[in-house]
Amino acid sequence: MLAHVAHFFKTQVVLSVSGILAIISCFIVPPNPNYASYVDYRTILLLFSFMCVISGLQRLGSFDKLSSYLLSKARTEKDIAIVLVVMCFFLAMFITNDITLITLVPLTLIIFSSGKAPLTKRRMHLLVITLVLESLSANFGGMMMPFGSPQNIYLYSFFNMTMLTFFTTMLPFAVSGIIVLLFIMHFIKYDDTISHADQTSDIAIKEPISHGSEKLIIFMFLFALAIASVAHVLDYRLVTLIILVATILLDWKVLKKVNYVLLFTFIFFFIFVGNIGTLPILEDSLRAYIDGHEVLLSILTSQVTSNVPAAILLSKFTNYGEGILIGTNIGGMGTLIASMASLITYQLLGAKYPHAKLPFLKWFSIYNFGLLIIYFGFYLVIR
Secondary structure (H helix, E strand, O other), X not given: OHHHHHHHHHHOHHHHHHHHHHHHHHHHOOOOXXXXXXXXXXXXXXXXXXXXHHHHHHHOOHHXXXXXXXXXXXXXXXXXXXXXXXXXXXXXXXXXXXXXXXXXXXXXXXXXXXXXXXXXHHHHHHHHHHHHHHHHHXXXXXXXXXXXOHHHHHHHHHOOOOHHHHHHHHHHHHHHHHHHHHHHHHOOOOOOOOOHHHHHOOOOOOOOOOOOOHHHHHHHHHHHHHHXXXXXXXXXXXXXXXXXXXXXXXXXXXXXXXOHHHHHHHHXXXXXXXXXXXXXXXXXXXXXXXXXXXXXXXXXXXXXXOHHHHHHHHHOOOOOHHHHXXXXXXXXXXXXXXXXXXXXXXXXXXXXXXXXXXXXXXXXHHHHHHHHHHHHXXXXXXX
């Protein structure tokens, strides 16, 4: 029993911490009817809607097919690496950064381990570097859209932002980010002597659940509805209901793929922050401390809690939503836990190549902290 509990805490650190904080806060502020107002139901339902639609598209094999098609156009190892990094950027814009990496990291592992010969030290190094760049690219891509990452969905809703406000705030960081990554890749010496066929011959694209185009068309329509609800064009409650009913009718197993851990993490932090917010002295102190330092504090908080909890914790004590938005997005760089999407890459790599964990952490830290410093400086220049 204890072993199972320890394993759960080890694998679900953020959920466990958020649950503990919520429970502790309940002793400070006993449960009462006001608890119902703590939860941002719009954010929860928007996240649920997107997860349902994206999981449905995944089960249809849509992203695997897209990846296979784009990789077929590459001719060298560097071409393949560039395609993977660019795909991470553009997919993250629409399906969130974590789902993007769940989709493309396994594909990258297959490509670099293709062939019967074991990975050489040099090839393992190239694999690690490519995965580091993919993680960064997914985070930069997630900055582009209000639905590119969980914290963006929450902040866009919580501060009632417009699309114009979001784009003007995040576009300089996202666009320059992918340009910087492509510039870095120009200097990485991939082995161009390996043919495209050698790289992709072992890629096994899963057979789609359904061969018909009807489900794909319907899920794409549902995706458009989800986007419309984020943009305040349609009522999020109506859209959630439509997506839930359609998902059950089309493929009810999609509901098993929803990331309920993330949803409960949000709920626990809402309870914790809601209880803290009922203590006037503490709330006033936090507001005074955060005011004027939103970006820096968001970056620092993200380094130890990850950027999703940081967004929830800090947003309740400031009116400067753009500062929290910038800080939690560029704060996704830095430590491994600063963005849960990056942690996904580390876990998938470690599951296949345990000895690659340390090299990954080394290069991940070098690239991430380097770019974090650069982009904080970039913010100071353009703010």
